[in-house]
Amino acid sequence: MQNVNLCAQTPVLDEIRNVAEGWINEIDLFALHSVENGVGGPFGAALYLYNSATKAHEMIGEMMGNAVLSTGCGSAHAEDRTLNSSHIEILKDRLAQLAPQKYQLYIVMVSSAESCPACHSKEQIVARDLISCGLLDEGHFIVVYGATYQDTAEVAGFHDAPYFEDIQKDIGDGLIKVRHLDVADSPVDIRQALTQSDLADRADQDFCVIVQNGHILSCGHDNLSSYAPFASASYLTIQSACCTQKDQGASQPWNLRGAVLYTTQSDIGPLTYTECQWTNISAIIQIKNTGHSSSTEARGITNQTLFKIVGTPDYSHPNSAVYMMKLGNFANLAQHGWKNRLEQIGDSILYNGIDAA
Ligand SMILES: [Zn+2]
Incomplete structure (x- = not known):
């Protein structure tokens, strides 16, 4: 730019x-x-x-x-x-x-x-x-x-x-905890979700899993397209988790009550982070060595740069x-x-x- x-x-x-x-x-x-x-x-x-x-x-x-x-x-x-x-x-x-x-x-x-x-x-x-x-x-x-x-x-x-003040801090120093985990050390249900995620066909897309109180609320891939440039795995999976809570009759379905987001995103961008802010996700865990390649949230710049811009x-x-x-x-x-x-x-x-x- x-x-x-x-x-x-x-x-x-x-x-x-x-x-x-x-x-x-x-x-x-x-x-x-x-x-x-x-x-x-x-x-x-x-x-x-x-x-x-x-x-x-x-x-x-x-x-x-x-x-x-x-x-x-x-x-x-x-x-x-x-x-x-x-x-x-x-x-x-x-x-x-x-x-x-x-x-x-x-x-x-x-x-x-x-x-x-x-x-x-x-x-x-x-x-x-x-x-x-x-x-x-x-x-x-x-x-x-x-x-x-x-x-x-x-x-x-x-x-x-x-x-806004929170995203001015370095990743990991803010309201949402961010940490890395090797896929081999991740919980068995996360590994199963990854295995069942059409990895072979969709290895170029990020994959996310949202876990609340030990249960998977939602999981899914990116669905980015020319007309949906921010339909990332995190954005869609968080929406899906809120819909699940709404279908279950939750009075505040937008509150994911301290859930954890597991993601193959290699560099957390502001879209993922801020969507977690709004839905009360307490931690983001970046799963390493899954075989997924990660795309950036915005074209032409790293997620870290976009984070600084926002x-x-x-x-x-x-x-x-x-x-x-x-x-x-x-x-x-x-x-x-x-x-x-x-x-x-x-x-x-x-x-x-x-x-x-
Ligand atoms: Zn807004």
Whole structure:
């Protein structure tokens, strides 16, 4: 990733900020509607394609809201759902159609709140994929948001900042324990799961197993594709574990209650780590010498580098593929609606992933 001269882009970025201030109010109302219908937390997002020469814009797909409550998945955040495979397919098709105007085109993710590190990881992965495919110029993936981490904590009671602080630490020094284990020393059921994992056909894919209280909750491979650039083994296996708990009638299916994630990923990336944060996974165990080869979470950079990019306090530093901007005017109706709803129903329990206190 080359350094992008953002100073040269300043007029365009100001323009995008101005138009996004109009879009975000609609997204905020959409998020408020989601809260009132019990779908999820008070967050919404949408993806736009903006042409800086013609000033034309179009929404890619539809607005999406947080769906943690309805899906049971701890990271079913608005940005995650906005970057779903059907939206990525529409986006890639449009960018391919408009290829002659590529240098004028910007992807603008508008989110009602500052992205958590899990969503930021996904934004980086998608941006780098689009740039690597030659569909988007560097510096042209913009995220604009309304509420900061501090606003969200004060109004709605969700605490993202401790997770962001956590990923600034060295791997292994954070909230989630990370250690290595040779496959020969791993528990027998993990070895069996690996043996049954079509290893011969899928040795180029990572494999994960989630164990809770000595029982396997879920296991599986990557299912990465052109339209699903972050469908990694860890992401899918964690989602599957949450769905299993939901099917079993758990009141908080997104809380995996200190489960352990075994993975063949050779270098833990921020996507794996932050998905574990949101689902209360207490440890990540990297299984060595399994015969699997491991892919990186984002194209063209190591997982360690991506970890540093997502954990850097100045989001829009030169190595970042995503430029982030805070919007000046934001009513934050959805978060106030959430606060009022909790007060009305007398519910003060807010689940926020692994305990960062
Ligand atoms: Zn998020």
